[in-house]
Amino acid sequence: MNGLHYENGCFGKEPWWKDATFYQVYPASFKDSNGDGWGDIPGLVSKLDYLHQLGVDVVWLSPVFESPQADMGYDVSDYQKIYAPYGTIEDVDELTKACHARNMKLILDLVVNHTSIEHKWFKESRSSKTNPKRDWYIWKPARYDDKGQRIPPTNWRGYFAGSTWTWDEHTQEYYLHLYAPVQPDLNWESEACREAIYQDTMRFWLDRGVDGFRIDTVNKYSKRIDYVDAPIVDPNSPYQPAPEMWCNGPRIHEFIHEMRTKALAPYGAVSVGELSNTPNPDQVLPYVSAAAEELDMVFEFSMIRLGTGGMFGPKYLYVPFTLPQLKKIVSKWQTFIEGTDGWTTVFCENHDNGRAVSRFGDCSTPELWQASAKTIALWQATLTGTLFLYQGQETGMTNMPTSWGIEEYKDVESLNFYAEALVSKDEKRIADTMQGLRILARDHSRIPFQWNDSPNAGFTDAGVKTWMRVHNDFREVNVEKQISDSTSILNFYKEVLKLRKTYKDLFVFGTFRLLEEDDEAIFAYVKESPHRISDLQASTNGYSIQCREKNRRAVVIMNFSRNDRDCLDVRSILGCGDEGIAKLLADRVSYAEAAASGPRQTPEEAAAPQPPEIISSESASTASLVDVDTPSVRTVPSDFGEQEIQTETQAARQELEDAAERARAEAHLAKKKGSGKARKADSFLTQWFANLSDGASKALVASNLAAVVGLSAYLGFKAWGLYERGRLGWKNVGIGAGILTGVGLIEGILGGGKKKQS
Missing domain, CATH: 3.20.20.80 (Glycosidases)
Structure with missing residues (x-):
């Protein structure tokens, strides 16, 4: 290989x-x-x-x-x-x-x-104007206003509110601190300090x-x-952002x-x-x-x-x-x-x-x-x-x-900004500051x-x-x-981190192209490997693909709203037709309750040819495609070396291989007899999810936001046809992971959407 x-x-x-x-x-x-x-x-x-x-x-x-x-x-x-x-x-x-x-x-x-005022360097620096470490910090004499009042060397406002300068009574100068008065800035102009x-x-x-x-x-x-x-950008304050x-x-x-x-x-x-x-x-x-x-x-x-x-x-x-x-x-x-x-x-x-x-x-x-x-x-x-x-x-x-x-807020920045609002005696500002802290505070x-x-x-x-x-x-x-919950946020993080490593050419090093820039709900983009694949030949269970001189790509689609949204035309984005998508490998353990409800179908989808059953509901378990204790996206390494799909038992593994063989045969028949009707289906992803057995659904469907993950790979099941884009029923299609391979075009899709509230 x-x-x-x-x-x-x-x-x-x-x-x-x-x-x-x-x-x-x-x-x-x-x-x-x-x-x-x-x-x-x-x-x-x-x-x-x-x-x-x-x-x-x-x-x-x-x-x-x-x-x-x-x-x-x-x-x-x-x-x-x-x-x-x-x-x-x-x-x-x-x-x-x-x-x-x-x-x-x-x-x-x-x-x-900066350091603390308790650091030995600062203690020496403030001890006298002639101390060798005096210039390790930034000291400046006072200015005086028209009334003879002492004022700081500049009008700069610090990050924690108030002036960036504090008066030192002992040496009769100000020292600079961009943050709190107890955090004096070091003077990087001093070579000895550096x-x-x-x-x-x-x-x-x-x-x-x-x-x-x-x-x-x-x-x-x-x-x-x-x-x-x-x-001066804030006329109501003596100190200005600088x-x-x-x-x-x-x-x-x-x-x-x-x-x-x-x-x-x-x-x-x-x-x-x-x-x-x-x-x-x-x-x-x-x-x-x-x-x-x-x-x-x-x-x-x-x-x-x-x-x-x-x-x-x-x-x-x-x-x-x-x-x-x-x-x-x-x-x-x-x-x-x-x-x-x-x-x-x-x-x-x-x-x-x-x-x-x-x-x-x-x-x-x-x-x-x-x-x-x-x-x-x-x-x-x-x-x-x-x-x-x-x-x-x-x-x-x-x-x-x-x-x-x-x-309950302990941070010096939070407390300083709230205190400043209190001093203003502006009730609206006080309320708005507290509301802002509830969202933004450190x-x-x-x-x-x-x-x-x-x-x-x-x-x-x-x-x-x-x-x-x-x-x-x-x-x-x-x-x-x-x-201990295979559908948890924590276990999903484990999976996507492994996915990121497996396909680092796409997700770590890949280029980024934003799609649908002005859409208020959909966040979508294309990731493309910066390295061209000059040759690939792979075979599994007798099925071979060959790809030459193509860059691997993936589409990420996320729905940030509560409502159903039209799925983007993935094939148009990637520039390939149904024949360009060859395989799918699923190994995401999911919410059983979400799968049990069953995706909605349009009349057209119901009439479309049915994809073959991959795994019978009797034989599929939550561990048959992924270890629920240490879930992973078991995909092909970046060098496309041999990698075996992990299963609980040898029997389960053999069953998976037998199912794949049946899938290829039935897919060929389905494509030959009904591809025309299939292409008229409203939503290829909804169509596919709708017809999986309960066991396979458990391996793919989670609840709520996000994701069908599709990427280049050579392990998995031969596609039985991918259908025209349409409306995704995000109420029933949620987080899952799968691998899509392109024949000749090695392409992929990642997707997501938020559950519509009923």
Whole structure:
């Protein structure tokens, strides 16, 4: 059997981190091992097998360094010590070893734009104007207004509200802080300061075996050194937004290239930069160009900031957005690296934003919540770039209940913005700010992880006061419940992550083309492998296909509304007819109740020739096509080597092969006798689902949002004809996975839709 041959080499030459799945752990909320109400590093170590089984390749650990915790560890007081409630430096060493033992990697959160005021560097800097470390931070004299009142050096507004400057009485100067007053900015203009950062923070941890860093606020190191006022855009405030004064400054690329050369490259360490306030792709590309040798990849936040009122004053005044707005932003950042040597990331959650399923989905019913979470999983897993997940995303954790008051919000940013609203005494602004916090606040992503339905959700011992309140829904939304449910969000994530790896040429490295840009309900796009398949010959059970000089493609179709929608004309999009689709392999275990209800049929569909029964309802079980404990999308590897469909028993495997043989014979007869009528059917997918046996339906149909997954493969069943497009009955057709192969055109389809409410 011949394999795949790519014109431009193989994906094995790409850096390992491009097709890796990263998983962010917020340590305070992940797992408490000692009953003090705070998550810790030993707790994380105890759950590494869970992450490994999920499909995680890299653990990204949010800040664990010594800190007063004014901003949950983003105010570091000692880079070489661990905050005691999290553990010890030896615990980090053990975590590193445990990750490596599982063929996983570990990256740490590096915060070097600023430190805590408790850091020894700042204590020395503020001790006197002549201290050698005085210029390690940014100090400026006061200005005075017309009345002789002391005012800050500039009118800049910080990210946490208020001025970016704080007066130091001892040395009679202001120091700069873009965030809280207890987070003074380091002065990257000082060469001695930069060298201390490289040595005491980066090399120190790389020498201990960590594999790289997520680098906080990486584009803020170089400020404009003239320190002029920002334009007045908010006449009601003395302080004005000024990101242009400190983002992407004149020496930023010099600094980052130096960081890579001196601290990262010698270790082969991976770097992921946080790049805020940079909405122009032309500004982003220099950071991620391989030739520039700066960062491996960055987070750009245009998509995740949808719904916010901006980064400063109105940030938590929620602004509704449309699906076309979302699609436009996704397309912009999916395509900006095409034709370049740059790279991108894929993410929709992190520690600084509300939960994706609450922001982009519909949590009004359990069914819609689950459907939304699965659709988000499919969406994220099929986008180009390196994929990042955030803890709890894989189980569909939601925002805090709207009934919770401001007293349950702990984040300094949330509290500062709410306090600012209170000071205004504007009742509407206060109400709007609280409503915005209920949707957008950083607190939502920081509540304790939900492991099981025991008191405190298994995060810590029963009776322990947790640092943040446990969500009310923990008895229904938790790992233990989902891990044993083959139709759960968690198990769907496992499947799509495997699918992503199996077809990485399409989903990790593939190009992106948006379809139906202005549609208010359908999110659809084409993914195409950048490498041409120059030769493929495959055979299974005597059936052969040959393909030459074609790029593999897939269509992703998702319905973001509650209503039925017309399915797109997939064959027209892919440029192939019925004869171009040859095979289908299904291995998605699904909701029995959804399958039992039976898809709706139009009169035309009912009259169309019936596809052959694949597996009898007596012989099919939920494990006959996939192991329900460790579900997987059992497809063909990227090299199209031999791979056997897993079944419970040899008898079941033989039955599957016999069924496939019958399917081919009956398909040939059906095609010969009734292909004309078949092509008039209203919906080829609904037609196919409608006529599967109960057992086969269980292997394909889930409830609610999303997906029939179709991709190139050579294992499976010969098609009996695919029918004309039409209306999909999303009430009965939900999440499933299948493989479609193109004969001559190796094409595919992924699809989804939301359940119509009755």
